Structures are given as C-alpha cells and as structure tokens.
Amino acid sequence: MANKTITRIGVLTSGGDAPGMNAAIRAVVRSAKYYNLEVFGIFRGYEGLIQNDIKKLENRDVAYILERGGTFLKSARSQEFRTPEGRQTAYDNLKSHGIDALVVIGGDGSLTGAHLFYKEFGIPSIGLPGTIDNDLSGTDSTIGFDTACNTAIEAIDKIRDTASSHDRLFFVEVMGRDAGFIAVNAGIGSGAAATLIPERKMPVENLIERLKSRAKAKKQSNIVIVAEGGKSGGALEISKKVKKFLPTYDIRVTILGHLQRGGSPSSFDRLLASKLGVAAVEGLIHGKEDVMAGIINNKIVYTPIKRAIVDDKEVDEDDFRVAKILSQ
Numbered sequence: 001m002a003n004k005t006i007t008r009i010g011v012l013t014s015g016g017d018a019p020g021m022n023a024a025i026r027a028v029v030r031s032a033k034y035y036n037l038e039v040f041g042i043f044r045g046y047e048g049l050i051q052n053d054i055k056k057l058e059n060r061d062v063a064y065i066l067e068r069g070g071t072f073l074k075s076a077r078s079q080e081f082r083t084p085e086g087r088q089t090a091y092d093n094l095k096s097h098g099i100d101a102l103v104v105i106g107g108d109g110s111l112t113g114a115h116l117f118y119k120e121f122g123i124p125s126i127g128l129p130g131t132i133d134n135d136l137s138g139t140d141s142t143i144g145f146d147t148a149c150n151t152a153i154e155a156i157d158k159i160r161d162t163a164s165s166h167d168r169l170f171f172v173e174v175m176g177r178d179a180g181f182i183a184v185n186a187g188i189g190s191g192a193a194a195t196l197i198p199e200r201k202m203p204v205e206n207l208i209e210r211l212k213s214r215a216k217a218k219k220q221s222n223i224v225i226v227a228e229g230g231k232s233g234g235a236l237e238i239s240k241k242v243k244k245f246l247p248t249y250d251i252r253v254t255i256l257g258h259l260q261r262g263g264s265p266s267s268f269d270r271l272l273a274s275k276l277g278v279a280a281v282e283g284l285i286h287g288k289e290d291v292m293a294g295i296i297n298n299k300i301v302y303t304p305i306k307r308a309i310v311d312d313k314e315v316d317e318d319d320f321r322v323a324k325i326l327s328q
C-alpha cells in the first residue's frame with residue numbers, strides 16, 4: 001500500500017552523466033506506475049527544476065531507454081540551486097505540480113543538494129548513486145562504474161596492441177578526480193605495469209625502478225594507468241618526469257576522457273540501476289526519506305544521504321595489492 005502522503009514522484013538526473021541512468025529512470029517510472037503513483041520527469045537536473053522544465057511520464061516514455069547510455073532526462077550542473085533563492089524556486093515549482101517526493105540520481109554533489117533541499121523543505125527524497133566514479137559510501141558499486149571500467153579496459157587493450165608493436169611506454173589517463181576506483185580496476189583488468197591513484201603518492205623513482213625491472217624481465221609492452229587527479233600529477237605531467245629518467249624510451253600519452261562516460265550500460269549496471277530504481281520507489285512508499293539506496297553484499301541498503309556523501313570510501317587495500325603483485 002502506498003504511503004498516503006505520496007502521490008506524485010519527481011525524478012531527475014544531475015551532475016556528470018553515467019551509463020545506467022536511463023535504466024534507473026525507467027525503473028523509477030515503471031515501479032511508480034506499478035504502485036499507482038504518478039511520475040514527473042524533471043529535465044536537466046536541478047537547473048530544469050528551477051526553470052520548471054517538468055513533464056509527466058508514462059510507461060511508454062521510458063521504452064527503449066534501458067540499453068542507452070547517457071540520460072534522456074538530460075543532466076546539468078546548476079549554480080543557482082546552490083543558492084537559497086534557487087532552491088526556493090525549485091520547491092515552488094515542485095509544489096505547483098503537486099510533486100510530493102523526489103528521486104535524485106547523481107553523484108556526491110547531486111546528493112549533497114538533495115540533502116540540503118530535504119532539510120530546508122522536508123520533501124521526502126531518495127538518492128540513487130549515479131556516477132562512474134564509485135565514490136559514494138552505502139553501495140558496493142555506483143551506477144555506471146562497471147561500464148566505465150569495461151570501456152577503459154577495452155580501450156587499453158587496443159592501446160596495448162600498438163604499445164607492443166612499437167615497444168612504447170604508454171601513460172593512459174582514466175577518470176577519477178578524487179578516487180582511484182576506475183584506475184585500479186582498469187589496472188588489474190588490463191595488466192598494467194603500474195597504477196597511480198589520487199589516494200596514494202608513488203614517487204617517480206619507484207615507478208622508474210618498476211619499469212627498469214620489467215625491462216630486465218623482457219616485458220614487451222608497458223602501460224601505466226594514471227587516475228586524472230593523481231597525487232603525482234596527470235598522465236602528461238608524469239610522462240614528462242619519467243622521460244627525464246628514461247630518455248631513450250618512446251613514451252606516449254593517451255587521455256581516455258569522456259569516452260568513459262558513454263556507451264550502452266553493462267549487464268551489471270542495468271541490473272543495479274533497475275533494482276535501485278525499484279528500491280527508491282518502494283523506499284518512498286515505506287516512508288524512507290533523505291536516504292540513498294544502494295546494494296551491499298547483494299542486499300538493498302538505505303543509507304542516510306549525509307553518511308553516503310562522506311568522502312571515506314577507499315580503494316580496497318586487497319585490490320591495490322593484487323594490482324601491484326600482478327604488475328611485476
């Protein structure tokens with residue numbers, strides 16, 4: 001039975017887009033319909049909420065989006081939502097549509113906004129972790145992370161073909177401003193020579209030692225993965241430092257950039273997003289608010305948003321160890 005106070009749910013995607021956001025929107029719409037609730041799509045995240053870009057959604061509106069990357073609701077970053085006046089306008093627009101609950105799909109910034117909005121106006125809201133960065137607590141994996149890792153590994157496989165044909169040393173920069181999750185997964189999954197992540201500093205001397213010992217072991221190709229926000233600098237910066245120590249090496253840099261955000265979501269992300277979309281609606285129906293739905297050890301978990309956004313999720317020590325052992 002639906003909670004009497006909730007009749008109309010608004011759903012939006014915010015911040016950087018992530019593969020699987022469409023699958024999550026679809027699951028929110030279809031499960032809301034299943035429970036006889038109305039759903040409104042809010043276009044362009046908080047920006048669209050402030051500009052009243054809101055449209056009622058039916059089941060047919062979310063047909064054929066499960067397999068598509070990006071977000072058909074579009075996403076945006078909104079400076080105005082950071083202001084009390086902007087949030088007041090957003091609230092007024094929600095009320096004018098009779099929307100009494102919100103599902104926000106996005107990263108830590110988007111969920112921070114949702115938490116603030118809840119504190120100010122008390123609209124029941126549930127966050128879904130939609131970011132390729134995997135930097136939210138309260139879920140083993142965020143929506144889009146698995147696809148982004150697959151995309152990165154596929155690209156690195158291709159780079160390895162050219163790296164080994166020409167005996168080149170490649171520095172490949174992957175996304176992850178504050179978190180090395182994609183880098184570590186891509187490092188293990190692609191057999192990288194080293195993985196440099198924001199959470200740890202690797203002195204350039206250590207990297208040189210690693211590369212020299214690989215040369216002695218007659219390794220045919222060397223790929224170093226660098227997370228964009230690495231403490232040692234980005235891929236370009238590190239490659240220049242290394243060139244000074246190894247002037248005879250043929251060094252190239254590839255920045256994977258936005259291609260990591262795109263593409264059809266993996267089966268893992270489709271399942272995760274679908275389960276979490278249903279969990280968001282069922283959570284609202286059961287009176288949950290100001291929480292993020294996630295999956296931990298295969299179970300749906302609701303974590304207070306203010307806990308989920310605390311920046312304390314760390315790359316698993318075991319994963320880092322595995323990456324190191326296998327890079328020798």
Ligand code: ATP
Nearest residue numbers: 015016077078081082106107108109110112113131
């Ligand atoms: P990703 O990191 O994956 O790109 P994100 O959700 O962290 O996604 P942000 O750009 O940090 O992306 O945040 C998205 C939007 O959320 C911002 O443009 C802003 O509208 C809102 N937001 C972020 N932080 C706050 C805040 N402190 N107060 C109000 N709104 C915020």
